[in-house]
Amino acid sequence: MSKEKPSIPKGTRDFGPAVVAKRNYIFGVIRRTFEKFGYLPLETPAMEQLSVLTGKYGDEGDQLIFKVLNSGDFLSKTKQEDIEQGYKHLTRKISEKALRYDLTVPFARFVVMNRNEITFPFKRYQIQPVWRADRPQKGRYREFYQCDADVVGTNSLLCEAEIVQMINEVLTHLGLTDFTIKINHRGVLAGIAEAIGEKGREGEICVAIDKLDKIGREGVRKELLERGISEEAVGKLEPLYDLNGSSENKLEQLQSILGETPEGQRGLNDLRDVWTYLEGLQSKALTAQNESGEERLMLDVTLARGLSYYTGCIFEVKVNNVSMGSISGGGRYDNLTGMFGLPGVSGVGFSFGVDRIYDVLEELQLFPDSSQQSTRALIVQFDKEAEKYALPVLQQLRDAGISSEIYPEAAKLKKQMGYADQKSIPYVILIGSEEMASGKLKLRDMKQGEQQDLTVDEIIAKLK
């Protein structure tokens, strides 16, 4: 047995009770919202076949997948050549399984494997950890949770509208008020490329304008030119950064610029439908404003987001006035299950970044007290006699659904009170000889520091 000081792998975390409680509060709000909108839970295994994951995340992604060593004598089927060909080749010989890298590929795999049993449209949500061998840094972990909701098997833009609703409800329930839901459309981006005379080059354009926030207008211009976009095209593009007014206004301006391009027109039509659906749903995302007076739901033609994957609307959500990247995002894809040979399954999905939401709620002190509560009451005991008296009291409290404990030994009062304090237990019940004689127990409010003499029934009524 190793007696060295134990540690955990870098980039992973233990979550103690207080943190688990807060995380569960966030998960609970997300889960209830997903379910209110008819999304149902799916859980897939932590390990997938390596062949299911390989080739889905690009070469760099493949390198970041955690591979699991075959069990037993994994060398029994390898030859000297396998080793000489280097680690990438050898990996395929000694590892058949790998840890889930995201929730999207396992979802696609599930849909393909169960396509004959699934009723479409299939609305599923999934809240599970994923693992990536990224270099750990502040806010980036090797194990972290994703919270995805996707609906596949329908083209209806009502789904996009409902995603806006869900984002708005979750963040509102979490107490956030100053956030912006940015929306754009792949067709709009393709239309812009065509309209500025660079048809088909929206990929390169997007990679560049995606950095607008970081490197500024001049930086983007430089990058666009380096990528071979013409001066003239860049000149036509730049006014689009400044589109302003309401999203309705922007749609009108874009109509005059992109109206002639089929892709642009498709994008504008889709976006208008999303707005119409949101009006039907009387969405508060349409009427709320952020603190600087802008619309909460904002059409942003510079929003690019993983172009290779999405084909329709795309979303991204930012909490304003905190230093934190986007906390949610998603979009529509046309061919999720194509990677497994099942074409034609269109869908739209999005994801919440729970670690980031957690940090934002901490920064803004938005966790409610109720998310931090543990045991409601601790019974402090002084001796065997008091312990005997206390046991049926304890049982009464628990039968009434009140989380409660008795300190398991007749330790010093200071130690028992310290335990309540450390565990943030809000009430302590003291039972001494006087209390046993009168039947009125001392209930101490740990926050206020006040004490009351109450019967068990009165205590239950108060704590319930």
Added chain:
Amino acid sequence: MSKEKPSIPKGTRDFGPAVVAKRNYIFGVIRRTFEKFGYLPLETPAMEQLSVLTGKYGDEGDQLIFKVLNSGDFLSKTKQEDIEQGYKHLTRKISEKALRYDLTVPFARFVVMNRNEITFPFKRYQIQPVWRADRPQKGRYREFYQCDADVVGTNSLLCEAEIVQMINEVLTHLGLTDFTIKINHRGVLAGIAEAIGEKGREGEICVAIDKLDKIGREGVRKELLERGISEEAVGKLEPLYDLNGSSENKLEQLQSILGETPEGQRGLNDLRDVWTYLEGLQSKALTAQNESGEERLMLDVTLARGLSYYTGCIFEVKVNNVSMGSISGGGRYDNLTGMFGLPGVSGVGFSFGVDRIYDVLEELQLFPDSSQQSTRALIVQFDKEAEKYALPVLQQLRDAGISSEIYPEAAKLKKQMGYADQKSIPYVILIGSEEMASGKLKLRDMKQGEQQDLTVDEIIAKLK
């Protein structure tokens, strides 16, 4: 991209919505009970340092740990000799991390790493998956959940009594009535070994009598003799299989047999204390009987359970009249953190086997309807006009907290009804031209097949 038919690793499972809902029902009952007794949640990473896990589960266990390949060029630091020395040696060179094998070792590791911040007694529960490279078979998986609760840092036998209470409450809440909580004590087993003249050999004796159910009295006799236990000792041991009457009665009989052995006396004293605590807690585990009229809480001197690990009371729970092994078990240990160089931390813990509980509840049809419900209401739509009418209705339902959906396209009625059926949605709301004119919508109860014309408010009142 691979176009082959995707699959999942053997011994792992996808859980679709209906199964997740039922599993969450079980987890919910367990979690609420743990918390009612003052246990708080802990979560540890899926991956641990391989050195933390190695040597804790015996040689066979070490083989069953899933190892994770080092990321990047894992061969860069290996030499030809490392490969020639075989896979066990090579594993240590190319793998530093492994998947959690149980929740006990990570808990011990957490306690040691955080011993200066933790307030003892530390009551934690942990509900997370573990992974074992066991040969998969019916009821045995390579990925499965464990639900552990442990308290460390106190010797109080009240903890043992509360474990009996928690087991009793969880199983009762799940609707089980005919189950037996078996309890024994390591000291009693040691005392028996001494009393029959085989002091210190309780390990071998226990391995044999643990099989009493499977191989019968003759089989156990044969095995004991093979293990070198004397004929005389076996002769003295056998009457103990037949100890009968109430547990109190058994304690008395044992007192006369083991009273002289220090370990036996320690065990009997502890067991008596547990009973006294349970009486104080007015435990229903003491008063309830199983269907054949036996006590629910039963002292069973043939209960052995992982002797190498436990040092005090041991538990095991069996549901009667179903073909299923134990669904819960645990015990007291003296030296959990000794493996990491921190001696003297005593604790007691137990675990629920959720996969087995799931199968039992299925077999006995004990899952309540509420655990199977998904969306409460589906709005069926016929055309764009009805859709427009339906959207604010949908929003009203959701604002009232009712999980509801609208079918996202004006598909054929049969298809929409089939969707509700497949998803077990109990109510369907039909909106046609007549309904729009009158403001009374058709609410169809899918189970009863009945329809009612109701206003939105009436529908909300009914579904809430």
